[in-house]
Amino acid sequence: MSNRRFALIALVVAIGIIAASLTIKNAYFFTAAYAVLVFVILSTAWNILGGYTGYVNFGVPAFFAIGAYTTVFLHQLLTAPLFVNVVAGTVMAGLAGLGVGYLTLRLRGVFFAIATLALAVVMLTFVVNWTYVGGARGAYVITPREVPFGMESWKHYLYVVMVLLATLATVVARMLERSTIGRGLAAIRDDELAAECAGVPTLRLKLLAATASGALMGMAGTTTPYFYAYVEPTSVFNLSYAVNSIAMPVIGGMTSWVGPLIGAVLLGTLQQIVQVTISSNLNLLITGLLLVLFVTLAPNGILGWVDAWKRRRKR
Amino acid sequence: MAEPLLRASGVTKHFGGFYALDNVDLEVGQGERLGLIGPNGSGKTTLVNCITGTLRHDAGTVRFDGRDISQLPTHGRIRLGLARSFQIPKPFASMSVVDNLRVPLLYAASAHAGAARISERQSRDEAMAILREVGLEAKAEERSGGLTQVDMRKLELARAIAARPKLLISDEAMAGLSSSEVDDIIALLLKMKARGVAVIMIEHIMRAVMKFSERVAVLDAGKKIADGTPQEVVANPDVQRAYLGE
Numbered sequence: 001m002s003n004r005r006f007a008l009i010a011l012v013v014a015i016g017i018i019a020a021s022l023t024i025k026n027a028y029f030f031t032a033a034y035a036v037l038v039f040v041i042l043s044t045a046w047n048i049l050g051g052y053t054g055y056v057n058f059g060v061p062a063f064f065a066i067g068a069y070t071t072v073f074l075h076q077l078l079t080a081p082l083f084v085n086v087v088a089g090t091v092m093a094g095l096a097g098l099g100v101g102y103l104t105l106r107l108r109g110v111f112f113a114i115a116t117l118a119l120a121v122v123m124l125t126f127v128v129n130w131t132y133v134g135g136a137r138g139a140y141v142i143t144p145r146e147v148p149f150g151m152e153s154w155k156h157y158l159y160v161v162m163v164l165l166a167t168l169a170t171v172v173a174r175m176l177e178r179s180t181i182g183r184g185l186a187a188i189r190d191d192e193l194a195a196e197c198a199g200v201p202t203l204r205l206k207l208l209a210a211t212a213s214g215a216l217m218g219m220a221g222t223t224t225p226y227f228y229a230y231v232e233p234t235s236v237f238n239l240s241y242a243v244n245s246i247a248m249p250v251i252g253g254m255t256s257w258v259g260p261l262i263g264a265v266l267l268g269t270l271q272q273i274v275q276v277t278i279s280s281n282l283n284l285l286i287t288g289l290l291l292v293l294f295v296t297l298a299p300n301g302i303l304g305w306v307d308a309w310k311r312r313r314k315r
Numbered sequence: 316m317a318e319p320l321l322r323a324s325g326v327t328k329h330f331g332g333f334y335a336l337d338n339v340d341l342e343v344g345q346g347e348r349l350g351l352i353g354p355n356g357s358g359k360t361t362l363v364n365c366i367t368g369t370l371r372h373d374a375g376t377v378r379f380d381g382r383d384i385s386q387l388p389t390h391g392r393i394r395l396g397l398a399r400s401f402q403i404p405k406p407f408a409s410m411s412v413v414d415n416l417r418v419p420l421l422y423a424a425s426a427h428a429g430a431a432r433i434s435e436r437q438s439r440d441e442a443m444a445i446l447r448e449v450g451l452e453a454k455a456e457e458r459s460g461g462l463t464q465v466d467m468r469k470l471e472l473a474r475a476i477a478a479r480p481k482l483l484i485s486d487e488a489m490a491g492l493s494s495s496e497v498d499d500i501i502a503l504l505l506k507m508k509a510r511g512v513a514v515i516m517i518e519h520i521m522r523a524v525m526k527f528s529e530r531v532a533v534l535d536a537g538k539k540i541a542d543g544t545p546q547e548v549v550a551n552p553d554v555q556r557a558y559l560g561e
Binding site for chain 1: 408
């Protein structure tokens with residue numbers, strides 16, 4: 001399927017999801033769905049560097065926070081509209097991805113992972129000490145009284161925006177995966193030296209993946225201040241963003257764009273249900289348990305499992 | 316006199332106090348078949364690494380196709396028309412066999428094809444053609460990680476061929492293969508001659524080296540001790556000493 005065709009179908013699906021949401025009166029649904037959509041974007045973004053290229057990034061909260069705090073900053077400065085904040089946050093996080101990539105992508109394996117973990121800590125310290133964006137106290141982002149496009153609530157409006165952003169992230173991820181660039185990234189993942197010896201400009205491609213991945217992670221964060229109306233460092237830099245963004249692609253399958261989507265929808269929804277029905281503290285425990293289960297029993301995730309099943313049936 | 320395709324002069328590489336390569340000169344002409352031999356640890360693979368850029372040499376220059384490539388990164392050198400296979404096969408294990416060849420086709424071959432860049436579809440056709448040549452056609456859709464050792468070595472060579480090189484360096488492609496499999500691979504490398512591709516064959520199997528090479532260079536302890544026709548080299552007392560001892 002060509003990219004344009006896929007984008008069109010994805011858009012139709014997105015509009016369908018948006019249309020269906022118009023019938024929903026329960027406001028809590030949007031809070032739950034918003035959380036899932038954040039993870040759809042984050043895990044799709046993580047997978048570009050982690051799944052396609054094989055570089056495990058523990059710095060997800062840092063990129064997410066760059067998106068969120070760009071919004072806070074621009075809101076303080078000139079009460080910029082949502083659209084401007086989304087674009088600015090995405091660009092800033094992309095630049096951060098490029099810069100961090102340049103500094104760390106010469107490191108391999110576990111060293112790269114440690115460097116990205118350090119990045120999150122450095123960013124947290126930076127934000128905590130920056131009073132203009134609220135420092136440790138946090139900052140309020142008050143949404144205007146009237147909701148754009150005559151929608152019922154800001155939460156519903158932001159849900160619609162996030163559906164569209166998640167669609168964009170998925171289309172970008174698939175486009176990268178199926179392109180010549182995607183082949184290069186997969187070659188790097190399988191064997192970096194052999195990739196270089198096949199003419200693949202490994203450093204350049206890794207930087208590209210880091211930039212795209214960082215940008216999309218930042219994009220996920222840009223709407224957060226509006227949605228919760230309040231942002232403070234410990235919630236934005238929450239470890240659960242890192243853990244979930246890694247666990248979801250692992251559970252779904254890391255070699256294709258569908259994997260993170262499946263993983264995020266399944267795990268994200270499960271977490272939301274558990275949060276309401278059982279306990280709000282069980283979230284990370286469930287993620288952890290499922291992660292251990294999948295890594296030991298189905299290391300290639302749900303996708304790998306389906307592939308194996310198909311192959312068995314063919315015989 | 317026209318410049319040879321590859322001219323490595325005075326290449327030196329040391330790891331701490333150990334000189335893996337000490338002032339080595341090596342030339343390969345257009346379309347020439349060179350055998351590179353030497354005892355284990357004599358620096359053959361290190362020399363290949365310095366030529367392809369996976370290791371940076373400490374002194375000397377490497378010129379390829381009329382330009383100094385000493386400062387180029389590996390992928391830049393490959394894109395000029397160098398290609399190598401690895402002694403220990405390094406397949407792109409998650410990809411199918413045919414997709415393994417499409418990586419060098421799309422990146423390396425496309426780069427020196429100039430205006431005639433290779434499209435995704437063309438890359439598949441050409442990859443299949445190469446697989447037919449090396450006898451891996453039936454396994455084109457299999458995952459390369461699951462191949463047998465013999466097939467992996469063939470894949471390793473096929474992937475080097477897919478870069479459409481001017482100079483192909485085959486690093487012990489035949490170690491551990493049976494006699495008839497060795498003949499297969501020699502035949503394959505001889506076919507490269509027909510395409511005007513120069514080949515450096517690093518090998519321990521003397522039968523293969525003697526049969527294949529127009530010229531043989533011998534390394535011992537990081538120094539080149541002989542360079543000439545196969546007959547000359549075998550008769551050379553230094554070479555006999557290096558291999559058999561005093």
